[in-house]
Amino acid sequence: MNWLLVPLFSGLFLSARSVGIAPRVLILNMFSDEANVWYNIPEFNVLAKNISVPGLSPLFPEVHCTKNGSICQLTTGEGEINAASTVAALLHSPAFDLRTTYFLIAGIAGVNPKVTTIGSVTFARYAVQVALQFEIDAREIPANFPTGYFPQGTTAPGQYPRSLYGTEVFEVNEKLRQLAFQLAKTAEPQLNDTTDSRAARAPYLTAPQFAAAGGSPSVVLCDTATSDTFWSGTLLAEAFENTTKLFTNQSAEYCTTQQEDNATLNALLRGALTKTIDFSRIIVMRSGSNFDRPPPGESAVANLLGPGPGFVPSVLNLHIAGVKIVQAIVSRWKDFEGGVKATNYIGDIFGSLGGKPDFGPGNIFSGKVANFSYEAQ
Ligand SMILES: *[C@@H]1O[C@H](CO)[C@@H](O)[C@H](O)[C@H]1NC(C)=O
Ligand SMILES: *[C@@H]1O[C@H](CO)[C@@H](O)[C@H](O)[C@H]1NC(C)=O
Ligand SMILES: *[C@@H]1O[C@H](CO)[C@@H](O)[C@H](O)[C@H]1NC(C)=O
Ligand SMILES: *[C@@H]1O[C@H](CO)[C@@H](O)[C@H](O)[C@H]1NC(C)=O
Numbered sequence: 001m002n003w004l005l006v007p008l009f010s011g012l013f014l015s016a017r018s019v020g021i022a023p024r025v026l027i028l029n030m031f032s033d034e035a036n037v038w039y040n041i042p043e044f045n046v047l048a049k050n051i052s053v054p055g056l057s058p059l060f061p062e063v064h065c066t067k068n069g070s071i072c073q074l075t076t077g078e079g080e081i082n083a084a085s086t087v088a089a090l091l092h093s094p095a096f097d098l099r100t101t102y103f104l105i106a107g108i109a110g111v112n113p114k115v116t117t118i119g120s121v122t123f124a125r126y127a128v129q130v131a132l133q134f135e136i137d138a139r140e141i142p143a144n145f146p147t148g149y150f151p152q153g154t155t156a157p158g159q160y161p162r163s164l165y166g167t168e169v170f171e172v173n174e175k176l177r178q179l180a181f182q183l184a185k186t187a188e189p190q191l192n193d194t195t196d197s198r199a200a201r202a203p204y205l206t207a208p209q210f211a212a213a214g215g216s217p218s219v220v221l222c223d224t225a226t227s228d229t230f231w232s233g234t235l236l237a238e239a240f241e242n243t244t245k246l247f248t249n250q251s252a253e254y255c256t257t258q259q260e261d262n263a264t265l266n267a268l269l270r271g272a273l274t275k276t277i278d279f280s281r282i283i284v285m286r287s288g289s290n291f292d293r294p295p296p297g298e299s300a301v302a303n304l305l306g307p308g309p310g311f312v313p314s315v316l317n318l319h320i321a322g323v324k325i326v327q328a329i330v331s332r333w334k335d336f337e338g339g340v341k342a343t344n345y346i347g348d349i350f351g352s353l354g355g356k357p358d359f360g361p362g363n364i365f366s367g368k369v370a371n372f373s374y375e376a377q
């Protein structure tokens, strides 16, 4: 059977743009170890169809799909630039019709020991680009600055940014997040853990504020921070906790740090403006692979350069928890096909998709959708 014709059988509305594969779920990983946990698994085979798409990362030049195209997987490459470029290229590919696709961002992350622990699987409502700021080296900061980072257009840490690029904050569908959380939660008893991870958690228990770091891996609702810089340490962690709160007008609770999500979300937002994708169908899942700061008595550099004891459970748990979401969407498609209607604001800090963000300057397009959108031809 010609796979280009598969959408004909999947009950999708057909138009001139819908000749491509129309995945029900597209899993987005950032590098090989995150991707490998989706290959050679009992549930489905995403290596049955490989589709080359011009503009993907040369390291990961193909989108991988099941034979019937209902589940696909793509590795973006790491860092904000690779993530944005790969997703933008995918959105422009005529090989795909992504208008009803659910996007599952599935990656590992540094984790805030005040909120949860290594091995845990988290679902974010807010993604904050915390390093999109002014920075001066800590050795040169004024005596009254608690950190070398301060928002663009401001004169000191803690002031709301006066110069926004638009990618500072993204908010995704809260109702879909809750649904994904409940589905992943069914896998909680099966989450992987290792003796190395357990040993790495123990030192955090000497500090009461890190009690959450001592638990077993669990499924958690909390927000994510994006920075190209792979940072570590208590002071930067506290600075970015502050930034996350500041940029979202106190709404977000920072728990994971990673290098791509705001970039991926920005590319998807551009796709939503051209009606190539539906921004209400995005799930941001991040599992904890390492702590963002050391336990009491250890240095920031030792934490950063240590053995990474949470790595094995963090990659395994992306599949263990995430597959429940993938399977539910694919098998209960009649419940998902029409979308999960968002009741919260979704989109970027400018209000580009319409509606009124509860952070930033409000909707800068007079409360409407940004005028560079156009109807599908
Ligand atoms: C397509 O394949 C997936 C996984 O192999 C399977 O779960 C699903 O039932 C199949 N059919 C449709 C219409 O998605
Ligand atoms: C798809 O690519 C993977 C390697 O990335 C390979 O193992 C698999 O055999 C390929 N599938 C097909 C149908 O060629
Ligand atoms: C990045 O995206 C997250 C989640 O969507 C959002 O909470 C966060 O505010 C964004 N950060 C920036 C700086 O745009
Ligand atoms: C986690 O995975 C590792 C590596 O496959 C394995 O050795 C260990 O037994 C697993 N632990 C649990 C609790 O499943």
Ligand SMILES: *[C@@H]1O[C@H](CO)[C@@H](O)[C@H](O)[C@H]1NC(C)=O
Binding pocket: 146, 147, 157, 158, 235, 236, 238, 239, 242
């Ligand atoms: C974070 O914010 C708190 C409260 O405003 C402040 O006391 C602290 O110095 C800030 N920390 C850093 C590292 O910026």
Ligand SMILES: *[C@@H]1O[C@H](CO)[C@@H](O)[C@H](O)[C@H]1NC(C)=O
Binding pocket: 160, 249, 357, 358, 359, 360, 361, 362
């Ligand atoms: C968010 O906080 C900033 C700084 O206090 C303020 O200027 C802005 O109006 C707030 N945004 C919303 C939507 O309340």
Ligand SMILES: *[C@@H]1O[C@H](CO)[C@@H](O)[C@H](O)[C@H]1NC(C)=O
Binding pocket: 371
């Ligand atoms: C949107 O942009 C087009 C082309 O520049 C213009 O003709 C139209 O008036 C604009 N619409 C609104 C509502 O601003």
